[in-house]
Amino acid sequence: MEIVELRDENRAHWDAYVRASPHGLPQHLAAWREVLTRTYGYRTCYLMAVEGRQVAGVLPLFVVPSRLTGHTVTTLPGGLCAESPEVAGALLAAGQGLAERLGARRLVLHDTRQPWPGPFQTSCEHEAWIVELGDGEEALWRRLDRNIRRQIRMGRNNDLQVEVDRTGRRLDDFYRVLSRFTHQVGTPVFGRSFLENIIRCFPGSFNIVMVYHQGTPIGGYFQMEMGDTVYGLWGATLHDYLALRPVYLAYWTILSDAIAQGFRFLDMGRSPADTNTSRFKGQWGGSPVPVYQQVAPLASGEAAASANGRPAGAVAIQVRQSGLFQAFQQLWPRLPFPLAQFLGPRLRRHVPFA
The missing domain is CATH 3.40.630.30 (Gcn5-related N-acetyltransferase (GNAT))
Incomplete structure (x- = not known):
């Protein structure tokens, strides 16, 4: 098996694999590279596992440089797409090596639909509802x-x-x-x-x-x-x-x-489990699918676990449950709307898929 970085001439093979894979999601498609670079100027590193001249898995990564949350190498919502734990392990080893070379604090598989093996801290606080039409x-x-x-x-x-x-x-x-x-x-x-x-x-x-x-x-x-x-x-x-x-x-x-x-299906997207939003989606006849956050803390950054036992890498979850975040949510609607419009995109550069 060989792990290579996506090149333009291989985009058709990458996308064909994603579209054919039972684990493939739209966020795995190659064109998101352009969305990320055009919108935020992020550095991207789309890794592809090749076995016998066939694509066996993909790991689309990009780098979020941030003084607020620390430099992070992360996927889009959807995590990686691979045919087996062995392929996933090879992709993740390459991704972790890349993140360490870049001095990142963590490697994040964001909103993955299945937990992958590896040195991850895994949390599951969201679910997606899938309606069969x-x-x-x-x-x-x-x-x-x-x-x-x-x-x-x-x-x-x-x-x-x-x-x-x-x-x-x-x-x-x-x-x-x-x-x-x-x-x-x-x-x-x-x-x-x-x-x-x-x-x-x-x-x-x-x-x-x-x-x-x-x-x-x-x-x-x-x-x-x-x-x-x-x-x-x-x-x-x-x-x-x-x-x-x-x-x-x-x-x-x-x-x-x-x-x-x-x-044939409507994927209604993720919602926090056991909330009114998730219960509302559940009324439409669908089935819930767990959504995981997986974080590999790196030697250059994260501690192994937080004091309350929650994975230290689950940054977004910890922030949402902190008193500071609650205060922020109360303050933000009080800002004049034009000011919020100006500040919002600048803050979202640090957490583009919060």
């Missing part, structure tokens, strides 16, 4: 709980309009809603250029579902499409309009559109 829209409608169907009807009766966009022309509306929503919940938003670069690098592989009330955008959901599955990445609804049931109407539109386009 089945035999068509009518059959799916009958499978839904009576209360869900009632909420969808309420949305239809509340003068809401829904549009599915596969060209990017509704990006401004989506980003407007997302920016307001993240400000309301106390989370810095990433820059619009991030979404622009995704649309530019993945033509024909995304959709944006927008909900309007009397011409005003009040909800937006961004999905990627690969193989037989639609993958939910980001969603937002303005709090002032929740009583109109836009979320229910949006999710039904996402599901029915996926069926109309011939997809």
Whole structure:
């Protein structure tokens, strides 16, 4: 087995492997290199395992240089994609060696759908809900709980309009809603250029579902499409309009559109387990899949474990549960919206996929 870095002439082989693998996710595709470099200027190192001239696994890595969290070598959400623990081990050994040479504090497998063996501290605080779309829209409608169907009807009766966009022309509306929503919940938003670069690098592989009330955008959901599955990445609804049931109407539109386009599954994306968000997603007839964070602390950085027994490398989880983070979440919505818009993308450079 040979571990090599992805070169442009091998992109087709890389992507063909990801699309064929049962572990492949859209975030494993090679075009994310361009998204990361164009948006943030990150250094990328996409590692590929080759066995007998065949791709056997991929590990897409990039470097986040940060004085706030310490230099980190990390994957996108999805972690690595490999055919066996042996292939994964070879990729991870190469990735760890790279991270140590770069002086990183940690190597992170972010939002991986399976825990890989190795010197990792592993936590599982999130889950993704996968809905099997089945035999068509009518059959799916009958499978839904009576209360869900009632909420969808309420949305239809509340003068809401829904549009599915596969060209990017509704990006401004989506980003407007997302920016307001993240400000309301106390989370810095990433820059619009991030979404622009995704649309530019993945033509024909995304959709944006927008909900309007009397011409005003009040909800937006961004999905990627690969193989037989639609993958939910980001969603937002303005709090002032929740009583109109836009979320229910949006999710039904996402599901029915996926069926109309011939997809077999909807991956609703990750949510913290045992939360209202996760319970809401569970109402749509899907099955939960655990989502793991795996961190390898390096000699140049992390201690082996924190005082409370939680892996020290689980930086994002520790930060969320700290008093400082709670104070930040309370402070952020109080900032003037233009100031939050200015600061948000600058902060997200340090935690691009928090």
